[in-house]
Amino acid sequence: MAPLIQMHDPNRIDYNIVNAMPSAQHILGGDSIGRDVWSRLVWGGQDAFLGALIVMVVGIGIGVPAGIFGGFFGGMRDLSFSWISDALMSVPGMIVLLIVAGGTNGNMMILMAVMGVFMAPGYYRLTRAATIAVRNEPYVDAAKVSGVSNGRIMMGHILRVVAAPIIIQTSLTAGVALGMQAGLQFLGIGDPLAPSWGAMMSDAMNSILTNQWLMVPPAVVLGVLIASFAIMGSTLGQITGTRSEKTRRVTRADRKRLTALTRAHATDAAPASDIAVRVSGLKVTYAMSKREIEVLHGVDFEVRTGEVLGIVGESGSGKSQSVFAILDLLPGNAISRADGIWINGTNVLTIDKSQRRALLGREIAYIPQEPISNLDPMFTIGHQLTEPMRAVLGMKRRAARDYAIQLLLRVGIADPERVMKLHPHEVSGGMAQRVLIAGALAGRPKVLIADEPTTALDVTVQAEVLELLRELQAEENMALILVTHNFGVVADICDRVTVMKDGRVVEAGEVRDIFRSPANPYTRELIDASLDDAESRTELDAREAQRLEGVSA
């Protein structure tokens, strides 16, 4: 736009405006030899943007493909790219630029290309790290086994993931490039006649004692541009990184309104003393950017002391949301409301957060779905068992260790002392689940919530873990809430069952009665979907053989 918005020829010298302050004809005044500052500023922008563009293109062109290749294939390719990148990073870029400037007679475009080469390691490292992070994701494996070529995986799956960090890096690089270019021009490198921001700052520096104003236009333009690039980068990064509908932060005002509403709502009368947990009228809503989505629409259930309640339903029916609401573990953008949530005689909606938190581990404990990912890979199993005991139960180190060993023995781990020294990746899924069960039992809770505790385990281990849960529940006379999508599991160990669908309870009752005569068609479908009573492979083969014999006869 420079030719259109310039007000004068940027190189024309007019002695009447030497060091002149802004006026109607010269809106930013005149410089130390009488040239129009505004016109030089806008022409300087052309070179500055072109230079930044060259840096970005060269940096991305070298760094991104090398990062994706190195990260995706690993091995020697990765090693050699990393070595080159480290070598480049250890060379002082400014000195190389000064040498190149000497050799090229200060050709700014060549200098910018060299600067791009020095920016490439930044892109390389970023892209490589992002590629390594997604390389082993199951969806990349799925693409490989579906026969998608490496090239398409890199372009379609991996480039998509690395796009957001590259955009952020590019904005920051553009800012750095503008600054470096101005620095070189300030030192007198580049065409002495061409208007440039660095040369304008150099001129301003030379006449700083007589005219301080001259420093303001180029400094403000550079400062504002570099800051704008940084802001633009993070905004673009957010836009490209968000593909699903954005959730909204629940504001303090929202929280206040809802807490007041919940308290006012908590009108449920106290349940009988043998009710360990009662949930009534539970609604959970998620605040999305443009609307609120209700995922639980008034759920009711209760479990007695010493009883096993199964909550059963297909994926997405709201089982986990129900138990997270009891445990107060819903994410920040979830809003839960209920007429009452009673845990061992306390309506937890009427107590404050810290009192509610104090119930966790002692009154009510939780066994998660994926045992391995619920253990911290950084710490030994012993540490992860004993630390909560020390923090929650106030035990000394030695006592906590002895107690952990005792608990591990109780959950069927034969050599607890060895297992205590292991890290989570060194144990099997079944063993990890036993460790988590031991941890949950540590505070001798009266209520245990197990959210699909066997989903991630293989079939034989599933049966053992269920058996263990049932045993422990009976021994400690706990109330056990077992979340599952499997009616077979319900039949095995539950006393009563609550069937959920689309965020609602569709049927509830004694397991025996529901199996005998399910009132709701959805319950019937779930029972029919259970494979427990289905014919085995051998039976199917035998029946097919009989049928074929019949046909040939």
Ligand SMILES: Nc1ncnc2c1ncn2[C@@H]1O[C@H](COP(=O)(O)OP(=O)(O)OP(=O)(O)O)[C@@H](O)[C@H]1O
């Ligand atoms: N963070 C969230 N933001 C928005 N909606 C959510 C969020 N978490 C869960 N939901 C929605 O809440 C509903 C119930 O989910 P929930 O996890 O309770 O299902 P589930 O029955 O436990 O399923 P699964 O057996 O797969 O664990 C689903 O429609 C789900 O999409």
